[in-house]
Amino acid sequence: MPRKITLKQIAKELDVSVSTVSKSLKDSPEISLDTKEKVKAFAKLYNYKPNNIALSLKNRKTKTIGIIIPEIVHHFFTTVIQGIEHVANEKGYNVIICLSNNSFDKEVLNLEFLANGSTDGFIMSIAKETQQKEDYHHIKEVINQGMPVVMFDRVIDEVICDKVVISDKHGAFEAVQYLIDHHCKKIAIISTVDYVSVGKLRTEGYKDALITNDMEIDQDLILKIEDVDHSEEKIEEFLKNKNVDGIFAVNEQFAVNAIKVLKKLHKKVPEDVSVIGFTDGVVSKSFIPSLSTVNQHGEEMGAKAANLLIDRLENEAEEQSFQTTVLDTSLIIRDSVKK
């Protein structure tokens, strides 16, 4: 029933001015103890809380962070959000989340909308379509308007801002190196198409590992998948008659599907083929055999991104130069590889 009470109403009730009320509630020394008590008591009684919107308008800052990500039904992104949310909250910020659904247009819309006063800055990972189009004007624009942006995971070199990534290449390298160290001679990679930056980087890591170990790079052992939905068929076709003894998959789904296909082909994991995936999700742990993966440390990534952004927001004066933070991956060895 009692709509939110405002300073004005309190003032009227108590027959003082609005500014007196405001000052009293902030315990200003200007105001007599008497009135302060009175005001505070009244305010408490009516459960007064300042209106955030009014504050935002006045202070020209909203204390909220915009997160724009391609999708939310995705374990990695939720861990990142978790990380962001955690530090944001600790520092008195809220987060408002928008999904681009990997659509360029929606990314642009979201960004533009949130940039008009709704948030103080952004943490974002680029939509697939945007990477494909290579059109980043919307991001550059908000940056130009003075809003700090932190990019994570899928980042863009030509956009100048703080970035947080994992060492995709190095993570892939380590995974493949592990396979090599454990006597795999014929190692395949199941990757995404090249315009997805992480797919590209992980493929490079794979190649580097082979080269470093004087092994040949065989294009026939490199599969690039465009459409996740039909990956299992693609993988089956790919693995048939190949006789690989190691597989590095650039995500969890591909790894799981690879193992399924291997079972169909009557190959044993890890006895005949060792498999390592990328991204440590719920499936990896639960799967039988449990999946070895390159852990992306999403939560850490989110936390770092949030810290970077908030630092910028709160020290706008100091024009620090932009930094790219590279977080280490770590190899989680489970039952899908020889040990």
Add this chain to the structure above:
Amino acid sequence: MPRKITLKQIAKELDVSVSTVSKSLKDSPEISLDTKEKVKAFAKLYNYKPNNIALSLKNRKTKTIGIIIPEIVHHFFTTVIQGIEHVANEKGYNVIICLSNNSFDKEVLNLEFLANGSTDGFIMSIAKETQQKEDYHHIKEVINQGMPVVMFDRVIDEVICDKVVISDKHGAFEAVQYLIDHHCKKIAIISTVDYVSVGKLRTEGYKDALITNDMEIDQDLILKIEDVDHSEEKIEEFLKNKNVDGIFAVNEQFAVNAIKVLKKLHKKVPEDVSVIGFTDGVVSKSFIPSLSTVNQHGEEMGAKAANLLIDRLENEAEEQSFQTTVLDTSLIIRDSVKK
């Protein structure tokens, strides 16, 4: 470089009044075509976009929806968010997401904060701790202040507002009925502790199914797990020497762990034991054997909740009475049960 431009600045540049600018941009007939053109051109040139915060203050509505959920690294909740986000966006709303991390205090804080002007209404699922404490004053309070609230999944009878739930009981019933129909004689349930409402309801559905089929309810076949982290051990202990031929688990994790334990105990799924879980997540599909589940239709749930909320927001006049929408579950039969 160019900080966001405001009406005032445009007005000054063009040497007209602020209201003229405002009206021009809204294509008001009051203004001469000439000035309108001029203003619009200038505005476009400088990429003018109205400030949302100012609009919110003026209109006393923010066009944003607050979502408060217990956790985000959880497939079901992300699908709900997806559903909410989709319809919210379609109708011109943004969503701001806060996590309670299942903590009562954080839930209170979030709610209070967002209620102070940041959002127009809430969609929420209660924290576990809140259910335990049975303290819902914070929710009642925002409702009293005139903010619409829609609860989903974990809902509270004594809080009067719109609700969206699935027929937990009926979903459980169907699952158990399926097991019975496929010749299971000794069916166990792996559930959560009773204060989690869904756990309780699903257990009731289980019991109902047994009763309906003239089967005995054996307390020894009912496991209630408090702590998800050690569920596998609990389940192992529970299943040892029990010789069940059917298991109904109230979530995906329990189902997966049950199957793992069964493997350890050298029981075959589904030949020796049929297993059905609740919630259809990524793991269910990927798992071997793929998991039969009761599908919760999270996205639908989110969409429904968002529609309910937005309806209320936009038809505040009509004091419709509150409704509880019960969505149907559906049984997804995969390889973990006999067919």
Add this chain to the structure above:
DNA sequence: TTGTAAGCGTTATCAG
């Protein structure tokens, strides 16, 4: 056709 002014809820400055 254009401009003035009030108001959304706050706070800060300055005057009384």
Add this chain to the structure above:
DNA sequence: CTGATAACGCTTACAA
């Protein structure tokens, strides 16, 4: 010690 006023950015009666 208290209050009036302006300002944040915008919209909208109402005046001119």
